[in-house]
Amino acid sequence: MAMFVLASVALVVVVLAWVLRPLWRMRPAAGAGMLVLLALSAGLLYLQVGTPRALDPAERVAPVTLQQAIAQLEAELEREPARVEGWRLLGRAYLAQERAGDAVEAYHRALALAPDAPVLLTEMAEARARAAADRQFDAEGIELLERALASDPSQQRARWFLGIARRQAGDAAGAAETWQPLLAQVDGATAASLRTQIDQARADAGLDPLPAPEAATATDAAAVAVRISVSLDPGLSMQLPRGASLFVIARQPGGPPMPVAVRKLPLAMFPMQLTLTDADSLMPTMKLSRLDQVELSARISASGDATPQPGDLESAPATVATGPETAAALLIDKVVR
Numbered sequence: 001m002a003m004f005v006l007a008s009v010a011l012v013v014v015v016l017a018w019v020l021r022p023l024w025r026m027r028p029a030a031g032a033g034m035l036v037l038l039a040l041s042a043g044l045l046y047l048q049v050g051t052p053r054a055l056d057p058a059e060r061v062a063p064v065t066l067q068q069a070i071a072q073l074e075a076e077l078e079r080e081p082a083r084v085e086g087w088r089l090l091g092r093a094y095l096a097q098e099r100a101g102d103a104v105e106a107y108h109r110a111l112a113l114a115p116d117a118p119v120l121l122t123e124m125a126e127a128r129a130r131a132a133a134d135r136q137f138d139a140e141g142i143e144l145l146e147r148a149l150a151s152d153p154s155q156q157r158a159r160w161f162l163g164i165a166r167r168q169a170g171d172a173a174g175a176a177e178t179w180q181p182l183l184a185q186v187d188g189a190t191a192a193s194l195r196t197q198i199d200q201a202r203a204d205a206g207l208d209p210l211p212a213p214e215a216a217t218a219t220d221a222a223a224v225a226v227r228i229s230v231s232l233d234p235g236l237s238m239q240l241p242r243g244a245s246l247f248v249i250a251r252q253p254g255g256p257p258m259p260v261a262v263r264k265l266p267l268a269m270f271p272m273q274l275t276l277t278d279a280d281s282l283m284p285t286m287k288l289s290r291l292d293q294v295e296l297s298a299r300i301s302a303s304g305d306a307t308p309q310p311g312d313l314e315s316a317p318a319t320v321a322t323g324p325e326t327a328a329a330l331l332i333d334k335v336v337r
Contacts, residue, residue: 236332
């Protein structure tokens with residue numbers, strides 16, 4: 001870092017000396033004074049608004065423990081407190097350390113920046129419940145979950161937690177009613193387990209169990225091709241370009257580079273959940289439902305262009321079978337060079 005600073009000072013002096021040549025020739029003393037004044041001003045301005053610590057290689061070492069990652073994230077947020085995703089990551093990290101009270105405070109900061117984000121409302125409610133002595137959702141937590149579902153009824157975790165809250169409050173019928181829409185959103189194995197929970201709540205409320213599920217038809221099987229969860233490596237969270245777009249791309253394994261299906265989404269909270277279907281196919285002659293397997297990838301584009309550009313963030317490709325029971329997970333963890 002010392003060599004960099006010396007080289008920078010030398011460069012500033014040379015540039016200023018060249019710019020101030022007319023003054024040097026006419027009034028050498030004034031030229032020298034102006035050179036010193038401008039060089040000092042540039043240095044002081046950098047120390048005031050720049051990031052001198054970024055020149056230290058030790059500051060760029062990747063964390064090897066959760067505590068180190070938290071310390072780096074805390075420092076980043078102290079310098080740049082308007083990063084919603086940063087506060088959310090910090091809250092999740094605190095929860096991993098069983099620091100639920102600190103997590104609540106982190107989510108408070110995130111919600112101050114994005115008060116209507118359903119994912120933040122849900123995770124804040126969870127943090128409050130974990131911080132409570134009885135580990136139960138209080139009135140404010142329930143209100144947060146209801147706001148999350150009012151904003152986005154597809155929020156599965158918010159619906160699950162709200163059902164738990166109503167079960168805790170002794171409202172078994174309300175819990176069963178809250179959980180029931182989840183049956184259409186989850187895979188078959190999860191639905192079977194969930195149905196048991198719902199039927200137990202209905203029994204406690206004096207209600208009959210749900211009717212037996214109907215067998216899926218071939219049309220139903222073709223309607224859902226692949227359910228996908230897209231996550232972001234926490235180490236890249238502070239590199240998210242503002243106004244970027246997320247592309248989720250499906251290709252034929254071993255086939256042409258032309259995508260079979262593409263979904264473009266505005267950047268939101270991670271992990272993001274979506275489903276690719278034939279409606280996302282680009283060509284009528286090649287649809288997802290016609291493929292036995294598909295290669296999936298996800299990319300965050302700063303330009304909003306489908307063509308990869310240096311600086312974009314992307315996942316490794318993953319090949320999965322298509323079908324209504326298929327669920328894939330993609331992790332965006334590398335930078336396009």
